[in-house]
Amino acid sequence: MHAIRKPYLLFLGDVGSDIFAKTAHGLKDWCPDDCVAQWRLPDCSVDLGLQELAPQAAAAAGARSLVIAVAPIGGALPPHWIPAILAGIEAGLDIVSGMHGTLAAVPAIAEAARRKGVALHDVRQAPAGIPIGTGRKRTGRRLLTIGTDCALGKKYTALAIAREMQRQGISATFRATGQTGILIAGGGIPIDAVISDFVAGAAEILSPDAPTDHWDVIEGQGSLFHPAYAAVTLGLIHGSQPDAMILCHEPGRERINGYPDFPVPALTAAIRHFENCAQLTNPAARVVGVSLNTSRLSPEQRAEAIRAAMDETGLPAFDPVATSIADLVRSFAGTLDHAA
């Protein structure tokens, strides 16, 4: 499993728009205390409002890792960023990248890291040594976010629920399965990069045995209704053995994003299918709430969408950005029966 040293110096390169800085904004939103400073090249137009420190100063201020927190066009490391990476290494910082190519594939970076003894983390790459799934029931409680499609709020919902649990004094850990989540958590496994034979096994080691009243809140990926990614989703479900699932959905989205021949399922059909699949490894698995992404709706439409989802499913529905989730967390974290 990736284990990344915090706190971070956020490297923003010279990107020209916040569109390329989603990871940086995610880190600032979800782990601001872990973000010591930002560092930008000339012409960078993104500004997180953090103090501006070069690597040596950031290291002196406590930073342990330099995170490439923006996505360059094309996804590959621009050659003119390499001197900045090398400066980070010289300052003794580990380097963390979510780009497609690996850091170690750049000889100058690999050589400098070896010489200085710093770690290179490619958070899109699966770690080595993942075992085959065992199916063994683990101790502790688990919540997994699931979705009617990709890209509609599974990470955000998991983060919000973990934070609310902690606020209520419930022992909870956010477990990351994608690159931004891994940076926020400081660890995790990019589940869609794992060889298919080992997906369930990866999900098992991601949320190990825990005290009985501890919740692991696991970031979902893909959807069982997605023609390309359902395998990832099923392995994640089976290995996670969730006691509780939160179904994420975007009201008004009628087609799987990028797959116009594939309809987004009805909430009730989705709940039935996810529960049916999840009960293979945890017969107690239940969907306990519906998280709606209502960012494109008016307040009136949002209220109506939430009401409609509750009517359709008989479950609590909410938008984790716009509405409180305190009652939701209280309802299921307090009352579900989690006997193995």
Add this chain to the structure above:
Amino acid sequence: MHAIRKPYLLFLGDVGSDIFAKTAHGLKDWCPDDCVAQWRLPDCSVDLGLQELAPQAAAAAGARSLVIAVAPIGGALPPHWIPAILAGIEAGLDIVSGMHGTLAAVPAIAEAARRKGVALHDVRQAPAGIPIGTGRKRTGRRLLTIGTDCALGKKYTALAIAREMQRQGISATFRATGQTGILIAGGGIPIDAVISDFVAGAAEILSPDAPTDHWDVIEGQGSLFHPAYAAVTLGLIHGSQPDAMILCHEPGRERINGYPDFPVPALTAAIRHFENCAQLTNPAARVVGVSLNTSRLSPEQRAEAIRAAMDETGLPAFDPVATSIADLVRSFAGTLDHAA
């Protein structure tokens, strides 16, 4: 996709038992015309009954590839086999391995192959460049073998059905998803070695567009009821878009092999779940027969098991080793409606 040059020289090393020679026997059973000769080291106690030829003589007799057709203990290439591999390369043969480590990881083999210009095929390794699944419906017809568990006859059933189709004059191609199947077919993709994000995409390119009346008969893997491997199975189903599925089952097996906490499902429950999952990418997907592995049963028990499976499911049931499948193939290949 792997594309291996036939015919083969089957290298048997010095293994001491047929237990380690399943691949060799599978090749001799399913593609005898592709097996030019066997080659053995002193002390080998396996004998396929093929002519005995060293690499130079085998190449002169037409062989194009040397296949390591046995599984050494531990799964790694024994050092004392390396001179034999090098002799194969010197004779101009491609080298084909189903072992865990790659051939190219042995420097002497990599260097010799480069010098002679022969190919090294590691059929456990996924090929590069597999795309994300598209979900696009392809032309032609597809049959996929599925199972209530692993290791109960999915490969054998697919091979037997493809052979029977060809015997009946139906255009049919066996599509391999595991190492032995890939050697038999001379190509394919080891689906469980594919990164999970790409499993459905791999299954899509494995059985491309084909004439309307052509059948691709696809070797299944894993089971939707397996706590470790269901992800592989689901991606293979979604990418295969099967019109017809044959459910493979071993009467009397009550627990998933190696997972005693997990029951083998009832046939009707399995059929319902597989059809439900497969219909995401092919709404016409149906289970059309039940293939029983009755190798541990008496003739009377076999007849009773077949009758019981037919009664339970309302579908044709058979044992592809022990009973004719001619009527089965006639029934579904002739009458199913495959309009997209």
